[in-house]
Amino acid sequence: MSPHSDAGDAERRPISVVGVSGSPTQPSRTTALVQEVAETFAERVGGVATVIELAPLLTELGSGPFRGDIGPAARAALEAVEAADLIVVGSPAYRATYTGLFKLFFDHVGQHALVDKPIVLTATGGSDRHALLVEHQMRPLFGFFQALTVPLGIFANEGDFTDYRVDSAELRSRIGTAVQRTLPLLAMHLRLDDELAAAAAVPAFARPDAF
Numbered sequence: 001m002s003p004h005s006d007a008g009d010a011e012r013r014p015i016s017v018v019g020v021s022g023s024p025t026q027p028s029r030t031t032a033l034v035q036e037v038a039e040t041f042a043e044r045v046g047g048v049a050t051v052i053e054l055a056p057l058l059t060e061l062g063s064g065p066f067r068g069d070i071g072p073a074a075r076a077a078l079e080a081v082e083a084a085d086l087i088v089v090g091s092p093a094y095r096a097t098y099t100g101l102f103k104l105f106f107d108h109v110g111q112h113a114l115v116d117k118p119i120v121l122t123a124t125g126g127s128d129r130h131a132l133l134v135e136h137q138m139r140p141l142f143g144f145f146q147a148l149t150v151p152l153g154i155f156a157n158e159g160d161f162t163d164y165r166v167d168s169a170e171l172r173s174r175i176g177t178a179v180q181r182t183l184p185l186l187a188m189h190l191r192l193d194d195e196l197a198a199a200a201a202v203p204a205f206a207r208p209d210a211f
Contacts, residue, residue: 015047015190018084020077022091022102026055027164030124033156034090036166037122040179041086045186052077054101061101067108074108082113085190086120087147089138093125097137106141114145118189120182121153131155150185152178 019038021031035051042049054061060071067075081087091098119142123133134153142149154175160168 015042015045015085016083017042017045017047017049017086017088018080019049019051019088020081020090020102020105021051021053021055022089022099022105023053024055024058024099024101026053028053028055028092029156029158029161029164030090030092030122032161032164032166033122033124033154034088036172037090037120037154037175037178038088040175041088041120041182044179044183045086047085050080052080054105057105058101061104061108070108074105077105078108082110084117086118086186087114088120088122089142090122090124091133091138093123093130093133096130097133098123098141103141106145109145111145114142114147116189117145117147118182118186119147119149120178121149122155123153124156124158127157128155130157148185148189150178150182152181154178 017038019034021028021034023030031051031053035049038049038051041047054077057071057074057077060074063070067078089102091102094100121134121138121142123130123138125131125133134155138153139149154171156166156168156171160166160171166172
């Protein structure tokens with residue numbers, strides 16, 4: 001599954017699925033969730049998943065107010081996100097919103113670099129009381145970028161993990177539902193092969209209990 005060029009030539013490349021974990025710690029449940037979602041999407045679309053952890057980039061990201069001030073690893077991460085076909089973003093809940101590290105990274109992303117780019121929103125928290133982080137904080141941020149945030153966000157609490165690994169059948173089911181519901185949108189946006197686009201067809205709506 002790969003996008004066609006505007007010229008309609010035969011050259012194809014794998015769809016790039018880039019995950020961004022805004023957790024300031026390692027290991028991280030948020031990173032585990034982003035990895036799981038990115039790899040699930042990549043598997044379904046025949047793409048390649050890459051996950052960027054922001055924790056090791058903190059020093060470089062904070063070295064100056066402008067993009068030209070930051071270090072090479074941070075610049076490479078920004079370029080990977082801007083060039084991605086699909087982005088999976090995630091942050092733990094800190095003081096009822098995403099982390100400062102998450103915001104600092106996206107402060108350096110080009111203002112128009114994410115226009116119409118599909119974005120999958122994920123978040124983690126100690127309990128489900130933090131679940132509205134996805135809708136009330138993350139979705140407006142990417143609205144500023146005029147990105148195409150997919151309708152179904154994915155939230156996970158501490159009980160969904162064991163030893164910093166996704167260990168919940170219910171969470172995996174929700175991830176699968178979110179991916180399946182998103183495939184028709186991606187088929188239109190990325191102009192996928194007809195056969196694979198047809199395979200992305202889903203019912204008009206998911207089960208009421210899917211979330």
